[in-house]
Amino acid sequence: MKYLDEYRDPAAARAYAAAIRKITTKPWTIMEVCGGQTHAIVRFGIEDLLPEEINLVHGPGCPVCVTPVEIVDKAIAIAAMPDAIFCSFGDMLRVPGTEKDLLSVRAAGGDVRIVYSPLDAVEVARKNPGKQVVFFAVGFETTAPANAMAVHMAKTENLKNFSVLVSHVLVPPAMESILSSPQNKVRGFLAAGHVCTVMGTAAYAPIVQKYKVPVVVTGFEPLDILQGLYMCIRQLEEGRAEVENQYSRAVREDGNLPAQELLGKVFRVIPRKWRGIGEISESGWGLTEAYAAFDAENRFDVAGASRAEPTECISGLVLLGQKKPAQCPAFGKTCTPEHPLGATMVSGEGACAAYYRYRKTEAA
Amino acid sequence: MCLAIPGEIVEIAGEDLSRTGTILFGTVKKQASLAFIPDAAVGNYVLVHAGVAISKVDEKEARRIFGYLEEIDEISG
Known part of the structure; x- marks a missing residue:
């Protein structure tokens, strides 16, 4: 397939790996921000191609992971209501709330549907005027345009039976939170390419300036990640700290302006709690006053109980790049994808x- | 979660917020909103996430990764 397979070419990957070995003289800890990049790094064994001086740590860029338990509990409570159709991306269904997950609500007879797009949830609302259709609007900046469009369409069409349960988080405040920690080890970032297709690269200039860390906007294929690492290591070795764009085939400096225009109407910046990390100020989006009628938290009176994270789980430290998964005593033993602790x-x-x-x- | 897949636009219908493309991903065709890529045309590749195209793929930039190391070597001489 075009623009995918070419970026998995083993010979080109070996050339980048050799180039990285050639320029690396000191130990560096580099964080890839996005969960999609983490997945690619582990799946394609990219760490095995790198010199031992390079330590990759994995960032907080998985919105499913960082959605707080309270919101998952609210989703579960809404989904269990008799006249509700609860629509969600598939990966939210197994996320444990305090007592259960959305899959178990479905098993108990709740109408929980997996959709590919929030626009599909709007269509479900059009077809089911007698039901309350709620979409679980989680995600980073990448997903926000689709969610904003769904809410805007519902308002334009005066769809009274559609609402969204919003848990939107933003990448730059999370990076600042990592860098401002006294235990921080991260010296350079591979920023999340798809977030930047929407928001552009400008948001990283203040971070680079304040913390003197290179930020390389990077794609998701093995060659993208290797080139992003090369660019980041080169900056570190040369003592530079700049915003660079490895993913220039998809990311423009200004990002996607028509999408940003709608985002500005539909969402406003608010504090958000991150599962495993805690509250980060100005780190999320909620609906603006103009769209508040479509906020499921306003429409339905559901409380989300708070559960303390299990003490043996170190997911907060993993999200901040201070520990690796295998350093957790619970990893693969009491904590598995079937029974996740954190x-x-x-x-x-x-x-x-x-x-x-x-x-x-x-x-x- | 932030996965976005490149696909080729084979057909465009509708206007403004309803502008929708038929996108070819390998051998699979799917509909996606093109509302946020007003200049996208048939034959362009777009990155699609959650049913919405969020960026147009720049063909010239897409090739740069393959000549980059030679380019760098030349510059650093």
Whole structure:
């Protein structure tokens, strides 16, 4: 397929790996922000191609993982209501709330549907005027345009039976939270390419300036990641800290302006709690006043109980790049994708789940 | 979650927020909103996420990765 297979070429990958070995003289810890990149790194064994000086740590960029338990509980409560149709991306269904997950609501007779797009959920609402259709609007900036469009369409069409349960999080505040920690080890970032297709690269200039860390906007295929690492290591070795764009085939400096225009109407910046990390100020989006009527939290009176994370789980430290999955005593033992204890095991893109799937032997 | 797949636009219908493309991913055709890529035309590749095209693939930039190391060597001489 075009623009995919070409970026998995083994010879080109070996050339990048050799180039990285040639320029690396010191140890560097580099974080890839996005769970999709973590997945690709572990799946394609990219760490095995790198010199031992390079330590890759895996960032908080999995929105499924960081959705707080309280919101998952609210989703479960709404989905269990008799006249509700609850629509969600498939990967949210197994995420454990305090007592159960959305899959078990469905098993008990709840109308929980997996949709590919929030626009499909709007269509479900059009076809079921007697039901309340709620879409679980989770995601980073990448997913926000689709969710904003769904809400805007519902408002334009005056669809009174559609609403969204919003749990949107933003990447740059999470990077700042990592960098401002006294335990921080991260010296450079591979920023999440698809987030930047929407938002552009400008948001990273203040981070680069304040913390003097290179930020390389990077794609998701093995060659993208190797080139992004090369660019990042080169900056580190030369003592530079700049925003660079490896993923220029998809990311423009300004991002996607028509999408940003609608995002500005539908969403406003609010504080958000991140599962495994805690609250980060100005780190998420909620609906603006103009769209508040479509907020499921306003429409339905459901409370989300808070559950303390299990003490043996180190997912917060994994999300901040301070520990690796195999350093957790529970990893692969009491914590597995079937019975996840914390944020980084609940979704396939979480660092612990990716290690469990592709590198299980290391833990044994 | 932030997975976005490149596909080729084979047909476009509708306008403004309803502008929708038929996108060919390998051998599979799917509908996606093109509302956020107003300049996208048939034959262009777009990245599609959650049923919405979020970026147009720039063909020239897409090839740069393959000549990049030679380019760098030349510059650093």
